Amino acid sequence: MTTPSEKDLIRRWVRTWQEAAPELERIRREELAAFRPDEHPQIVDALLDLGFRLGPPRTDTGLVEQQRLFRKVRR
DSSP states (O other), rough: OHHHHHHHHHHHHHHHHHHHHHHHHHHHHHHHHOOOOOOOOOHHHHHHHHHHHHSOOSSSEEEEEEEEEHHHOOO
């Protein structure tokens, strides 16, 4: 069971993170916008490796999906 002082501490903790969230999101977006893949090939390789290891196996070449996207852009 949680005591009133523990509940207050939890509420303050949640409020702190809620207040910090917009600033953290702004920082994340700035860092992503400034990221240059050619300057960080190890990070790019690690992310691609994750996709290969954790993503579902492909049953096709992706050509059909590519053509669908091209049609969508053309419209």
